[in-house]
Amino acid sequence: MLTETALADLRAVFGARLSTARAVLDAHAQSESLVSGPPPEAVVWPESTAEVAELARLSDRHGFALVGWGAGTSLEGHALALAGGVTVDFTRMDKVLSVHPEDMTAVVQPGITRERLNEELRATGLFFPVDPGANATLGGMAATRASGTAAVRYGTMRGNVLGLEVVLAGGEVIRTGTAAPKSSAGYDLTGLIVGSEGTLGLITELTLRLHGQPEAVSAAVCAFDSMAHAVDCVIATIQSGVPMARIEFLDAATVAAVNAYSRLDLPVAPQLLVEFHGSPDGVTEQAARFGDIATGFGATGFQWARAPEDRKKLWAARHAAYRAILASRPGSRAIVTDACVPISALAVAVEETAADIAASGLPGPILGHVGDGNFHAILMVREGDAEEAATAKALAHRMAERALRLGGTITGEHGIGFGKKGLMAAEHGATWAAMGRIKAALDPKGLMNPGKLVP
């Protein structure tokens, strides 16, 4: 609860960069998920680490909660102010602080979006490869351990954050990691903070690992007569050592939605979309080898592309998928849920999930980053229809439980937030309590994003 004294102390620090206006509070209570929560009591826009540290000292003194906010694109209610308090909007801390081309690293503030970062990097020949779809902020992506389409080649945020500056509860500022490519000097606190969803501290600076823009890119699309054949093709390609930069699966329902939306006539069948990054000769060879493997699993309707505009057309189905699915049922929201399983269990996981969705009566196309065993169901729920919302929640819950039964995890990339907290005990057992002990050690008063992730 934000007292008048606390508010006065906050105003002294943030002045006009503090707001308690209803519209502002409500804008920071939006969520892409089915989870809803109360608005925060105030929103502040810090411009420096020192201000975030002062904010944490005031939080400690007055006992109000702090919730980080980037682009508001998280899917499990991560940034909802469940216990009120102050939402820390990082959009004014959005600078690239330095780029080190020789070391292939950049130091950035948390509020920069991944698209703007890559625009600023364009002239360097380098890029930051983690692409969760949404134009999220780097701070949010680190906090939720985001991944996306290119993770099969370049890894997730876990592997692409070298170091962090973090404001802990109470206002202490720590630095984790160094600018060296690796270290074995003590606990990997960078890795602990990445994915901690704001519950251990607020990220105020990130040192990122960059990658060389590929000299050549080759892309392909092909169709399969079953999900199982598509997945077996993925397994065989990975095992053959062909380095895929992306490999995405679309189910027949997704393709049908895209056909209707984009006036295409793609075969209404499970599809794989792949992309190869490398030298011109390298990607030619990789594409050819993929073609041989896919043909062996009955793939048909191959299309290939190298020029950027042709690749864009080829991937149109993937890029339009979300909008196409939304448009397929006007008046509905798309509830996106994810799970991740060992690759060997992917066909079973997707087929059982598809059958479960079909039996529910809700439309729910499935697509995913199959090279990682990660897939999404896009469940269509009519606005304001409580029964459909309950059905969607139950489907998402069963999809997560199915992933656990198959040796996987309740979420490959969307995180826990508030939406999946009820599944943490099922995934982690006694390990969840250990997470709680770490949380209590670093945030004994429970002021950092309370109500999320930990018991």
Next chain:
Amino acid sequence: MLTETALADLRAVFGARLSTARAVLDAHAQSESLVSGPPPEAVVWPESTAEVAELARLSDRHGFALVGWGAGTSLEGHALALAGGVTVDFTRMDKVLSVHPEDMTAVVQPGITRERLNEELRATGLFFPVDPGANATLGGMAATRASGTAAVRYGTMRGNVLGLEVVLAGGEVIRTGTAAPKSSAGYDLTGLIVGSEGTLGLITELTLRLHGQPEAVSAAVCAFDSMAHAVDCVIATIQSGVPMARIEFLDAATVAAVNAYSRLDLPVAPQLLVEFHGSPDGVTEQAARFGDIATGFGATGFQWARAPEDRKKLWAARHAAYRAILASRPGSRAIVTDACVPISALAVAVEETAADIAASGLPGPILGHVGDGNFHAILMVREGDAEEAATAKALAHRMAERALRLGGTITGEHGIGFGKKGLMAAEHGATWAAMGRIKAALDPKGLMNPGKLVP
């Protein structure tokens, strides 16, 4: 201090698999480092997780320390029983529990060595790529976050351990991670335990990420007229996107030692040794592109090899380096220390270190995994010569401080143990105290490898 009651309780669990024999205790007080410590009071050889959990319960009840032991190859005194207590020798928990070729994972016990693991994997077409040089155990490699020559391509233990079973202080058994390739379900406790050097718990099982054995391998060796040219060549090769599997640097002193030891006549100059993994056409192209880049930096004396026996000959200098350096000064021990810096600082770091060593009068060749910015000095110290030992310690200390000054870390892969604990505050500042809070949260009585890593 191990009381008679505690010893009796331990005997009831371990019977003949407990020893207090002087020779056994002394064998577990050996270290590859300059650091020495007292022997443990007892050694036990558990055969199951349940036994390790019971051991942790007894440790908690009687207040004795637990120190894990794998192959005894760590370099900073990690496995020395500084506070007495019981050394937990994992050599009887050395099984491959399961291999999952489709998922490219294996579940192993901590006591298996990396060479035996790869022997057992040979028929599957898969291998585990982390190669720290020594034939260490996987449990020890995870505990110390080992890396080595192939990390530039395949990553370190951090990226190649998917999940762990860990016995915490007090005897609770937790599981971290899943068999899925990635997860965003909560704190990355796998990443926290990897590199925690036994201070947070004892690893009793590991789920490892495997990789496909490369279809083709190509290797090359070439010489440069200066360290700076060799390093610039590495930077240019990385930025060009040529995927190197290994890239090792040897300084002129190392080459001279190898020439004398192996009766070779390699040019006594800085050398790079590289290896490419991929398809036959792929490695041919990669090797050619490396050749072009290296020639641009003045490389000479190129030798190339593809057949395993030819590659072995080509890499003879690297493989013989440690023995050659040892043989170069009979009656001396080799003290191996490491540091890691951003690649852009590598030439300066190595050149200043070489000058410092030269000024000291001790022989100290330098070699390293330059693709990671990681390098080693092999300092030769006459057995029992306290003055030389002090000189070597001071050199190692300055090498670590230099790495920090250049934005790097005091150790890229050897870890902290006891040997580098005095440098942790310099690297981490307030962050070191945060590590201590996590340690206290998971091991409040300080029974897990006391005296190491944390404040």
